Amino acid sequence: MTKQDNALMGDALIKEVCRRIRVARSYWDAHNNAACRGERDRALALYNTLTKEQKQQIPEVLRVWLRYRSEKYFGAHRTPPKSARKSK
DSSP, X not given: OOHHHHHOOXXXXXXXXXXXXXXXXXXXXXXXXXXXXXXXXXXXXXXXXSOHHHHHHSOHHHHHIIIIIHHHHHSTTSXXXXXXXOOO
């Protein structure tokens, strides 16, 4: 998390979580898995700092994508991405 993320509170934090989930979904739709994985991890880290009441304010579509659908593809049970690409 960045210093800016640590400073977010209340509605600003909820808004930032929603924004990051939407960005991750846009990377997902563009088949940019590396960027999606990074953005999803940042969104999930922020999401986990929310209280139960704040989590309820996140639209259900975004919560479901973050917790379930993307877990299927980016969860710990999956093979991690390679650290460097092979050059030909």
